[in-house]
Amino acid sequence: MTPDPAGSRPGARPPAAPLPPAGPASAVAGEPAGAGQVEEPHPPAGPSAPAVRGPAGPRTAPGPRGADTPGRAGRGLRGAASFGAGAALLAAVCLAALCLGEPVLSPAGLVSAIGRPDSLEALVVGEVRLPRMLLGLAAGVALGCAGLLLQEALRNPLAVPELLGVSAGAAGVTAAITVFGLPVAAGLVPAFALAGAVGGGALCLAVARRAGDAASVLLTGAAVSTALTGSVYAITSMADRFELGLVFRYLMGSLVGAGWEELAMVAPWLLGAAPLLVLCLPLLGVLGLGDDAASALGLDPARARLAVLATAAVLVAVTVAACGPVSWVGFLAPVLARRLHPHAEPRTRLLWSGLLGGLVTVGADLAARTALHPIELPLGAFTGSVGIVGGLLLLRAAGAKAVPR
């Protein structure tokens, strides 16, 4: 990785770039002029509040928040309630993922099936639906969090793994290992995928180094991703027998055939990444203030950004190695989270991004495998279309609200 481009390119420029982040806390530097101010309505309070409590605060109170103390407790309570509702919804979808399918089980039937471990139902639930649901959940949560990390660190809502070469890099390496039957231990596949993800991301950032504004960086990323996608097509077409399922898996993501092995492969990596994620939170809070404020607080913005990007790369790579890049979940979930809680601190957004990522992925997988039962739709194609159209509409609405300002 090249530390400097990775760190400073999109973020360091905004003050000089034609883009608008006049408000130091604009979370979306790449947004239409003015949108940043709407997304983050605290700029007046932002810079002063954390500057005062900064040294003590990063770990406990990582956000630029707190000017309005009176409403805070109430808001926190409401936030907890709405998060609880979201979690309940997620639990309901997970339960549905266990119950629905062929054969359909009632929740009571589910319990009784677990009581009879030899029955067909228990086998279906225990060997097929449960690992698949868990893998989908893990992948969705990881991608939602990774998407948030990328978007916040690069301060651009379109900074998603799919546009930064991260997903495609990991997918290319994993596809090559599978198609050419390279002798790689199953447990090490995520490591190779990580190398691919880092390679793809570093290639993007290195190539984008001299591109001026954030949009050019994304365009470069889109071009690199397209080239890497082309390579995935090239690799899969060189297989002895071309299989469409392989393409869908590595380009869009799919949970077909996901079992305990895949889950066992990703679990240690994800568990290892979880503390990193927690460590990233204070960095996100400070990076969200803008590079100047971050330096004033004694944080090297380039290095902090690199750390956040590396964590995101781990999350994406591990997911891709197991089930492919579940397309654009990393775009939709954070954008939706920001839409639901536009004023929230990074911790809340991260929780919501993870929750929504899991919700979208498990829900989409449930729909993909049950909607037209004998035929299983490709999960990633599903989430990709829905995620892109939904996410762009949300961004557009945010931009439209900014017009009057």
Add this chain to the structure above:
Amino acid sequence: MTAVGRARARTVAAPVAVVSLLALAAAAAAGQLLLGRGLPVAEVLPALLRDGADPLGERILWELRLPRAAVALLAGACLGVSGLLLQVALRNPLASPELTGVGGGAVLGVVLGLRTGLVSAQAHTSVLAALCGGVGGGALLWLLSGRRRSDPVWLTVNGVIVGVALSGATSVLLVLSQAEAAGALRWLTGSLTGLTAAHAALVLPWAAVGIGAAWLLSPVLAVLQGGDDHARSVGLEPKSARSAVLLCAVLLAAAAVSVVGMAGFVGLIAPLLASALVGRDPRLLVPVAALIGAVALSGADALAQGVTLLVPEGPQAQRLGLPAGSVTSIAGAILLIAAVRRRGLLNTGT
């Protein structure tokens, strides 16, 4: 005056450009004829003579490779001109069928038509379905890109994303209709595998009409290049002129897409290279962009065939071979990055 003079000096004389491009197109097509499976290079010439010594070889050459080369040249020309028209009409040097939702929409239109049974493959109805899809894809990008759509880079990023969304929808349909692998690869990335004379016959009239119309529209293009105010001052209603040009562009993209799928970046690179070669005169740009597009697609397919031959095959392999769309998207991405880094390019059109 001096500025114009300098601009002229940098470009190549038109006859030189056209002749050398024709030579390149011939070379690329020859590469397509020579390379491939089932017929070694040494046996191509005897098969071309049709002396009946090698009936299988003759069939491969005359019924598969020749139509394939013809389709590559025609579809490439369509994509090149389509990209040129889009770039002029939208005043955006990064516009091209695949970056404006038109290509992805056209593919979706064809696949949807095939799935619903409204159109049949290799029939003119498939071009019409692609046309409808292309218009729909362009409209979707227009809706989603919001207020910043006049910014070429922003529009392009959004165009890439919308293209991904459309190809996601295409994939769902492909799975639903249990498409066979070769066809699916064509709709996903653009491939010339399995083309026959019927495909060539399908694309020929549309290419001829579309490119002819584009050439006839070149005075309009010249006026549009000057901007809306200029167009009004010479008595041309910019909106209707632009609609006509855009329709022609979508038609050409639809013609290409309905036979080879969306071979990425041909429609972006061909017009950019064309204007670097011969300047801004549309009467020259249209044929030169067509030629460059033809060379690009045909050359990409020849390269793909060559690479496929080089990679060793397993004993019972039923390999499809490298799709031409992979080659064009990898090569095109490199050129696109070079174009973005040369900031001058982005500033000329806006």
